[in-house]
Amino acid sequence: MKNKYISEIFKEYDHLQEKAKSEQGKRQEEIYSKFKRVKEIDEEISKIGFELASLIFKGIDADRLITESRKKITDLKMEKAEILVENGYPVDYLEIKYKCSKCKDTGYVGNEKCSCFKQKLIDSLYKQSNLKDILRYENFDTFDFSLYSREKDSEHDISPQENMQQIYAKCISFYKNFDFSYENLFFFGKSGLGKTFLSNCIAKELLDMGKVVIYQTAAELIETLRRARFDENTPSDIIEELFDCDLLIIDDLGTEQNTSFAQTELFNVINNRLLKKKKMIISTNIPIESFNQCYPDRLTSRIFGLFTVFEFFGDDIRIMKNINRKR
Structure with a gap:
């Protein structure tokens, strides 16, 4: 690719x-x-x-x-x-x-x-990733642990900040060992806890390494697949890119229309990439106990069986950011 x-x-x-x-x-x-x-x-x-x-x-x-x-x-x-x-x-x-x-x-x-060749390749990869602008602000250098509470969460017996430190360390390991290990990441938890932010952090590091990364929300992914299947004006290589890129990020799983077409295509993408040992990061706001109600067993079994799962919990950090800006 x-x-x-x-x-x-x-x-x-x-x-x-x-x-x-x-x-x-x-x-x-x-x-x-x-x-x-x-x-x-x-x-x-x-x-x-x-x-x-x-x-x-x-x-x-x-x-x-x-x-x-x-x-x-x-x-x-x-x-x-x-x-x-x-x-x-x-x-x-x-x-x-x-x-x-x-x-x-x-x-x-x-x-x-030449260094100019390497830069041109990185620029091309950034452009196709759908992340060029956002990664200027969302990267490991700008991640702020102080937005997460240090008070222990009664349900998890650990503070949100400690939890994020563990997830953050795993994300660092994920990109540093990208070529030497096979692992997929699954982030779940309420909105505004940093799932997309950390996905973007990983994406930036891999793009800077010259990897092919594609970011799409689940809704965008299904729409892309629909156009590829039924719109003859859509470039024919779009399916190949989704299947073969080094890292596919599927954000906001659960926001797509939950139709039989969507479920079939979503399964095909995830299963195809698993078979090819192509890595993925998937994030969702869906509570883990509700996941089986939204998706068929063949999909959930692959995610929970073949992905490393991380739960995000705590207060909405976007609210904390707004509070800090007004101070």
């Missing part, structure tokens, strides 16, 4: 190279029209370079001639630079101006991917 984004990046590099060469050509025409000597210099350099290459290719031992030719090329380049500078042009005005000087808009420095 990632190959699609890589292919698009290389097309972008091809465009950047063509643009850079075209712009160089325009600058060259401008200078040639103003300064005839510059054109003559480039023609001389080209002629000497060709003769020099012929000597080397033929294996002719002409060290003195080669040395003289290279010196003449250097002298000609210096003369051209002086003409440009004397007339107010930068010394490199006629050179190709690549967007990335390190890789010359090829994406590679030697056999290694």
Whole structure:
């Protein structure tokens, strides 16, 4: 799946190279029209370079001639630079101006991917994840434990803050060991307790690692699947992306219309990814005791049997955030 984004990046590099060469050509025409000597210099350099290459290719031992030719090329380049500078042009005005000087808009420095290539891939992955803007504010660096009560919850025999510290640590472990272990996460609990926030925290770390992450609410997921099945104008690879991305986040399970189509498609996505050992994070506000009433046994058995389950409890932290902003 990632190959699609890589292919698009290389097309972008091809465009950047063509643009850079075209712009160089325009600058060259401008200078040639103003300064005839510059054109003559480039023609001389080209002629000497060709003769020099012929000597080397033929294996002719002409060290003195080669040395003289290279010196003449250097002298000609210096003369051209002086003409440009004397007339107010930068010394490199006629050179190709690549967007990335390190890789010359090829994406590679030697056999290694250039930093610009890695950034382009990350940018592409962010764009398709549906999370680009929100992750600026929702990430591990901005997570605030102080929003959770330190008072022990009578029902759970642990405070909401301690509970979140444990879940937080698990989320850190989840992304750090992403390539070395097989695990899926299931978050449940009332609204406003940080389920989506922590899912986003994990998503950001994996996107920055170059992983393909797709975030959709359950309602959006069902609508996406409906369009893929019945709307011929929907891109054909959308199902493949849902099945094959490195991490699929299904948020707000239970907000989708609970139809037979929705249940079937939801099961197909989850089951298909489990079979392929593709990881998921699912979150829901549905009380755990009510889950069997909402979904068939074949779905609930897979979630509770093959996902690591975490309960979120405590007071709505969104209310706490609003209180803190008003202080």
